[in-house]
Amino acid sequence: MASKLSKTEYIMFRECPNNTWVRRQRPDIHSQYEISEFEQALAQMGNEVEELARGMFPGGYLIEQRHAGAQELTQKLVAEQTPVLFQAVFATDTCLAATDVLVWNAGAGAYDLYEIKMSSSEADGEGRKDRKKEEQFEYDLAFQANVVEACGVKLNKKYLVRLNRQYVRQGDLDFSNLFILEDKTEAMAVAQENAVHQMKHAQEYLSQAVQPEGHCPCYYKGRSAHCTSFAFINPDVPAYSVHDLNRIGLSKKYLEELLHAGVLHVKDVPLNDDRLTEKKLNQVRVHLSQEPLIDVVGLAEELNKLEYPLYFLDYETYPTAIPPFSGYRPYQHIVFQYSLHVLEAPDAELKHYGDLILGGDPAEKIAEALVSHIGPKGTVISWSKAFENSRNKEMAALMPEHKDFFLNVVERTYDLMDIVEHQHYVHPGFMGRASIKKVLPVLVPSLSYKELPVKSGTDAIEGYRQLTRALIEGEEAEQKQKDMLEYCKLDTLAMYEIWKHFRGVASGV
Numbered sequence: 474m475a476s477k478l479s480k481t482e483y484i485m486f487r488e489c490p491n492n493t494w495v496r497r498q499r500p501d502i503h504s505q506y507e508i509s510e511f512e513q514a515l516a517q518m519g520n521e522v523e524e525l526a527r528g529m530f531p532g533g534y535l536i537e538q539r540h541a542g543a544q545e546l547t548q549k550l551v552a553e554q555t556p557v558l559f560q561a562v563f564a565t566d567t568c569l570a571a572t573d574v575l576v577w578n579a580g581a582g583a584y585d586l587y588e589i590k591m592s593s594s595e596a597d598g599e600g601r602k603d604r605k606k607e608e609q610f611e612y613d614l615a616f617q618a619n620v621v622e623a624c625g626v627k628l629n630k631k632y633l634v635r636l637n638r639q640y641v642r643q644g645d646l647d648f649s650n651l652f653i654l655e656d657k658t659e660a661m662a663v664a665q666e667n668a669v670h671q672m673k674h675a676q677e678y679l680s681q682a683v684q685p686e687g688h689c690p691c692y693y694k695g696r697s698a699h700c701t702s703f704a705f706i707n708p709d710v711p712a713y714s715v716h717d718l719n720r721i722g723l724s725k726k727y728l729e730e731l732l733h734a735g736v737l738h739v740k741d742v743p744l745n746d747d748r749l750t751e752k753k754l755n756q757v758r759v760h761l762s763q764e765p766l767i768d769v770v771g772l773a774e775e776l777n778k779l780e781y782p783l784y785f786l787d788y789e790t791y792p793t794a795i796p797p798f799s800g801y802r803p804y805q806h807i808v809f810q811y812s813l814h815v816l817e818a819p820d821a822e823l824k825h826y827g828d829l830i831l832g833g834d835p836a837e838k839i840a841e842a843l844v845s846h847i848g849p850k851g852t853v854i855s856w857s858k859a860f861e862n863s864r865n866k867e868m869a870a871l872m873p874e875h876k877d878f879f880l881n882v883v884e885r886t887y888d889l890m891d892i893v894e895h896q897h898y899v900h901p902g903f904m905g906r907a908s909i910k911k912v913l914p915v916l917v918p919s920l921s922y923k924e925l926p927v928k929s930g931t932d933a934i935e936g937y938r939q940l941t942r943a944l945i946e947g948e949e950a951e952q953k954q955k956d957m958l959e960y961c962k963l964d965t966l967a968m969y970e971i972w973k974h975f976r977g978v979a980s981g982v
């Protein structure tokens with residue numbers, strides 16, 4: 474018997490039927506990419522937001538979903554017009570839904586439905602919202618409403634409860650400002666009708682035992698759009714394909730024509746094509762020659778922009794839905810760790826500073842450490858500086874006494890990744906990418922993240938969560954802190970070594 478369609482599957486299906494089919498019918502393939510600890514932490518964060526939001530509905534009855542009979546208990550409590558229900562379970566022949574909150578509305582003689590979203594309610598500077606995201610939440614609510622109503626339960630109003638991104642915590646959490654209630658009842662009429670058809674189609678599609686034929690839609694999109702099911706669904710596409718060409722996602726027609734002409738591997742891209750931009754052409758050439766292509770003059774010019782002392786700086790941060798400290802907004806990153814390698818002069822000894830702050834808001838201690846190590850002159854070097862600079866600006870806003878310092882750091886930050894991005898240095902081993910994880914093993918093979926227990930930013934985030942919530946203790950906690958410090962240190966050492974490699978090449982050494 475086919476399993477019932479859940480809300481998660483329905484929402485995934487709306488995003489991508491192929492990937493959702495793999496998830497349901499080929500769990501062996503899908504589980505090869507098990508969700509990371511960070512993704513688990515995100516799910517946990519979602520649960521925490523939901524639990525917190527329940528505080529807006531006092532006296533609610535929580536139906537434990539894991540208990541057998543949750544559906545029967547729901548029926549009984551609904552029949553009794555129980556004032557507030559959390560996690561009420563409803564099932565039709567084909568669908569299953571657990572609603573976040575139901576509130577009995579005596580005046581309307583029906584329940585009001587509330588769905589709690591971890592996502593914040595956000596609009597751009599001109600008040601426009603991300604329509605795609607908005608629609609996703611409306612269809613999420615529509616799924617729930619359709620299943621509840623199909624079970625014979627009358628619904629009155631339909632609401633979304635979302636985090637308010639503009640909220641800034643001051644002291645205790647203020648629930649009335651932390652959450653925003655959006656009445657979606659009107660929008661539901663159309664969404665629910667559409668969802669009825671989509672839900673039927675989704676259940677039929679996902680119940681097919683045989684894999685849907687052909688390539689998936691991302692066959693015509695650049696690599697950054699691909700999910701982890703891409704290789705399984707499109708086995709004819711090589712690991713280094715035309716999907717990896719520089720900014721190919723923005724040249725849709727060109728990509729389509731290459732694919733229709735049977736050109737899959739980067740090595741087969743015709744070189745006499747006007748649409749092959751210089752960057753794409755360089756990428757193909759270095760692959761064919763297996764030799765790096767270096768713009769020595771441009772590289773030297775870039776490096777000459779840097780002023781000693783050089784400060785190689787990296788942060789580890791924790792983005793949390795519920796602001797844990799005063800001054801923070803929902804999802805604002807907490808900078809809990811830094812690593813800084815300092816080179817005072819070309820031949821000076823490389824110095825290292827770093828720390829991991831647990832317990833309380835780490836901002837002040839991080840700021841004090843940086844102020845003491847980063848002098849008024851010199852270039853601060855990051856890899857993909859937009860991230861570090863966003864944190865610098867947030868810390869400037871958080872601590873007025875350090876505002877000038879952090880804004881000055883923003884001004885002085887140079888993005889070392891630009892050398893790869895702007896192709897002053899193209900290497901076949903980069904395979905068209907510019908991340909430090911891709912560049913480091915090619916240019917400095919002696920340094921590697923592979924052997925480290927903490928080997929990614931997401932591992933560090935999970936480490937911080939475990940340590941600050943006392944999920945690990947004693948020796949395990951001590952070891953985790955050492956591993957996290959080691960990881961962050963490698964990030965800045967990697968930058969220093971890559972810079973040194975570039976410097977050697979630029980000076981002809």
Ligand code: SF4
Pocket residue numbers: 489490491492689690691692698699700701702703706
């Ligand atoms: S690669 Fe894109 S289209 Fe293909 S299964 Fe993944 S998300 Fe869907």
